[in-house]
Amino acid sequence: MLQKNTMLKNLKKPLSIGLLFFISTFLEIYWAVGHFSGKISSGNPDASFFDDAYLMSLFTTIFLTIVFLFLGFIKNKYLKVTIQSIILISVWFFWNYTIFVDRESSWSTYTFKEELYYTFSVSILPILVLAVAAIFSLNYISKKL
Numbered sequence: 001m002l003q004k005n006t007m008l009k010n011l012k013k014p015l016s017i018g019l020l021f022f023i024s025t026f027l028e029i030y031w032a033v034g035h036f037s038g039k040i041s042s043g044n045p046d047a048s049f050f051d052d053a054y055l056m057s058l059f060t061t062i063f064l065t066i067v068f069l070f071l072g073f074i075k076n077k078y079l080k081v082t083i084q085s086i087i088l089i090s091v092w093f094f095w096n097y098t099i100f101v102d103r104e105s106s107w108s109t110y111t112f113k114e115e116l117y118y119t120f121s122v123s124i125l126p127i128l129v130l131a132v133a134a135i136f137s138l139n140y141i142s143k144k145l
Contacts, residue, residue, distance in 0.1 A: 013145040017138060018065045024134040025057040028092050031126040033099045042106040049103070056095045064091065072142055081135060088131050096123045 030037075030053060037049035067087060074080040097119040105115050 013141065014065055014069060016141045016145060017068060018061045020134060020137055020141065021064045021068075022057050022061040024130050025060045025092065025095070026053055028126050028130045029053045029056060029095060029099065031130070032092075032096045032123045033103075036099060036103040039103040039107075041102050043102050049099075052099065052102075056098075060091055060095070064088065068138065081139070084135055084138065085131060088134060089127055092127050092131070093119065093123055096127075 034049070039049075041047045041049075041052065064087070068084060071080055071083060074083070097115065100119050100122075101115060104110075105118075110118070
């Protein structure tokens, strides 16, 4: 019984962080590029937008949870938050870009520069709002658990 409680206590922090990343990534994808949900994927025409958002959120959750648990060893708070923000923003921008290319750009004649500009323009608000919320929540979870 004592061993089970210890194991549960040790898993509480990673599971909370993972849940935070899953929900925030899923929300960010739908907020930023959800208007492409009616478009057909060029990579897999049978895949729904929900399936793509779910899998991207799942991969992001696993990757970021591991990375951010290791970043927890950084003692300089400002350096840690800066690195966390850069990683989170980069991953989310990459997913938004991937969805835009898969569901819109590949069916048209966008240049690489236009793809980046469009992705940036639809991503800036959702990424900034949710990244700030996620980083604050992450640091709160890290202190409390």
